[in-house]
Amino acid sequence: MPKGIKNIIAIASGKGGVGKSTTAVNLAVALARSGVKVGLLDADIYGPSIPKMMGLAGRQPDVKDRTIFPLENYGVKTISIGFMIEEEQAMIWRGPMVSGAVMQLLNDVAWGELDYLVVDLPPGTGDIHLTMVQQVPVTAAVVVTTPQDIALLDCRKGTAMFDKVNVPTLGIVENMSSFTCPHCGEATAIFSENGADKLAELHKVEVLAKLPLDLTIREMSDAGTPITAAKPDSEQAKAYLALADAVIEGVALLDKRPINIPDGFLPRKG
Numbered sequence: 411m412p413k414g415i416k417n418i419i420a421i422a423s424g425k426g427g428v429g430k431s432t433t434a435v436n437l438a439v440a441l442a443r444s445g446v447k448v449g450l451l452d453a454d455i456y457g458p459s460i461p462k463m464m465g466l467a468g469r470q471p472d473v474k475d476r477t478i479f480p481l482e483n484y485g486v487k488t489i490s491i492g493f494m495i496e497e498e499q500a501m502i503w504r505g506p507m508v509s510g511a512v513m514q515l516l517n518d519v520a521w522g523e524l525d526y527l528v529v530d531l532p533p534g535t536g537d538i539h540l541t542m543v544q545q546v547p548v549t550a551a552v553v554v555t556t557p558q559d560i561a562l563l564d565c566r567k568g569t570a571m572f573d574k575v576n577v578p579t580l581g582i583v584e585n586m587s588s589f590t591c592p593h594c595g596e597a598t599a600i601f602s603e604n605g606a607d608k609l610a611e612l613h614k615v616e617v618l619a620k621l622p623l624d625l626t627i628r629e630m631s632d633a634g635t636p637i638t639a640a641k642p643d644s645e646q647a648k649a650y651l652a653l654a655d656a657v658i659e660g661v662a663l664l665d666k667r668p669i670n671i672p673d674g675f676l677p678r679k680g
Contacts, residue, residue, distance in 0.1 A: 412520075421530050424566065433585060442472070449524045453515070467492075481493065484636065486665075
């Protein structure tokens with residue numbers, strides 16, 4: 411792992427479509443707004459969406475002496491395979507190639523000094539996840555789900571994976587928790603209720619945030635202007651800022667606990 415990175419926070423989900431990348435982007439920007447130094451690594455090689463969501467689509471990072479210099483926007487240093495391929499290009503790679511690409515994006519990038527590197531993992535529990543936890547001292551994971559039963563079932567598998575490899579789970583983020591009608595103001599739990607609470611109780615972790623299903627969040631993400639950057643005083647942005655505070659507090663608590671390093675981990679440098 412490059413020197414200077416203090417904490418790596420893995421953002422994971424058991425399945426796709428739960429808003430994991432939106433959460434990762436807004437968490438990274440919210441952390442930066444809190445005054446800490448932040449990087450964002452898009453580890454979803456098959457579906458890199460971070461360049462568009464961070465307003466960096468179409469740009470390429472500088473490369474000098476085999477070192478990649480990350481692009482920066484909204485106070486967050488960002489790297490993604492999406493900067494290096496055409497937007498419509500399909501990544502038809504086998505597991506070892508994908509894992510190697512992720513490690514290159516981590517190790518060959520001039521991150522500089524970072525308090526937090528937020529890693530947007532692909533859905534599921536595949537090769538990239540195992541490579542990260544076996545070769546990188548991941549500080550902790552944040553698992554994103556919706557309240558829907560099928561999402562929670564897959565989320566349990568993701569949380570169990572981190573338990574087995576001895577990576578602490580800071581907590582659960584329940585995305586699309588409810589939808590508030592813009593006309594009448596009534597909140598509706600479209601994807602059921604309190605699913606994250608049950609999952610958190612099962613795994614003895616916290617519910618870090620319950621984020622709304624919100625049109626503005628979606629529109630801002632599609633436009634490359636995360637709501638935490640474009641409308642930091644909005645209620646939607648405040649939910650992500652509170653999530654950032656919870657992550658900072660959770661990492662601070664982990665620093666006070668004895669850490670068990672599982673077999674296969676590289677020693678922390680620096």
